[in-house]
Structures are given as C-alpha cells and as structure tokens.
Amino acid sequence: MLFLRQTDSPAVLVQTTHSLTDLLQSAKLKNVSGDLVTGYRIGWVVVYSTGKEKTGLGLPVDVPSGIRAGATADVPAQGVSADSVKDGAIAVVFFVTDVRVTGNNGSVASKVWKAELPKIEEQALAMTKSQ
DSSP states (O other): OEEOOOTTOSEEEEEEEOOSSOTTSEEEEEEOSSSEEEEEEEEEEEEETTSOEEEEEOOOEEEEEEEOTTOEEEEOOOOOOTHHHHTTEEEEEEEEEEEEEEOTTSOSOOEEEEOOHHHHHHHHHHHHHHO
16 A cells, blocks of 8 residues: 655645555545645555556545645545455555645635546556565
8 A cells, every 4th residue: 555645736645544444544634735725535546466557536525624734634434445455456556636725815716636647547557666
C-alpha cells in the first residue's frame, strides 16, 4: 500500500491506514494550498505483476466547514475491496483525484482541481517498479 506524492494538488494524503476488509480504512488529508478546501475525492490504482493497472474512484466528500490552509482532516473508509490482492495485485497506490477550493474569505467562487489520470497511472507503475 502506497500513496502518491502530488506536488500540484491543493490537498495531499499524508497518512493512510489499511485493513483486510477495506484497503483504505482511513487516511489523513492535508490542505497544502492557501485556499479553503471544501471537497475532495480519493482514487487508487491497483497494479498487477503483468504491468496492467486498474483505477478506482471513491465517492466525492463534501466538507461544508472547510479544511483551512495547513490543516488536516480525517478521510473516511473508501470501501476498497481486498479482492484485487487475491487476484494478484502487487500494489495499491492511493491518491487525491479531485479537490474543490474556495477563497479563504468565501468571496472567490469555488474551483475544482483534478488529477490527470493517465499521468497518475504512469506514476503508480513507476513507483511499484522502484519498490
């Protein structure tokens, strides 16, 4: 179980917890932007020894009170089945796929940052080769 370092995302995973019933039981998400994070979505890439990968996306999470700059928030369980491990996965790489931000004073309209999935998949494959 790995998580991707994303330098261009306004929010990043800084900690993950895994279990046999949910491969992402919980996590910590940190706001690394100067804006208020009001929503996010977590994704994962399952990597197989054949070099194939399968990408999954969790449900969008709204954070009405927001996550302030520099603060962390608890990410709920994502329902990632362990069946992929039984099917021969060699790694599961977690990442932030969408982040919704609003200006700190609320005067700036919300905007959404999205990860480039093909780039994420390439990075996940490269990470597993170096492990």
